[in-house]
Amino acid sequence: MATVLSVSGSPSASSRTNRLLRHLDDRLTAQGHEVVPLDVRALPAQALLGADLGHPAITEAAGLFARADGVVVGTPVYKASYSGVLKALLDLLPQYALTGKTVLPLATGGSTAHVLAIDYALRPVLNSMGAAHVVQGWFTLDRDITTHEDGTVTVAPGAAEALAQVVDQFSAALVGRPAAPRPTAPRPAAPALAAAS
Secondary structure, three states: OOEEEEEEOOOOOOOHHHHHHHHHHHHHHHOOOEEEEEEHHHOOHHHHHOOOOOOHHHHHHHHHHHHOOEEEEEEEOEOOEOOHHHHHHHHHOOOOOOEOOEEEEEEEEOOHHHOOHHHHHHHHHHHHOOEOEEOOOEEEEHHHEEEOOOOOEEEOHHHHHHHHHHHHHHHHHHOOOOOOOOOOOOOOOOOOOOOOO
16 A cells, blocks of 8 residues: 555653554554654654754655655644654755655644644644645544553543544545545435426
């Protein structure tokens, strides 16, 4: 199907954002996509903060973006914006690193006060980098994500349903087909038209 780069912009390995992304990676893999995870926090801090474009890890990260058909970008929200480590990476990528790509923005945070961070902070950057299609993103409250000792997560039912829908829309956009409509109550049959006499 498609190659998806799944980018975690969390500075913490045990963050809810990181674990949620890896949980959603499984859904995309089950739909036939090849998913490549990228944890920005694993890149050398000196290379990120020193804008070392020639560092092998930065070159490799840029190559992952270039090879991907689609990109999932997940970030915790800090002070109504995406994380600093994610910004540091995006700043080092070529200006149009997302040209022709479908992008799914996701964010997590402790308060609904940050729900617009995707649209007002992250989406404009993704668009400016040439993304062909930035699909509907989703903000998930920290309290709706339960992490377990084995690294798995459980997502509260309402949030899980919404996340499944945006991931499925992203998946459908990657392969150029419309997303399956959500199930609805059956419509009553239309009355038969009388034949003209």
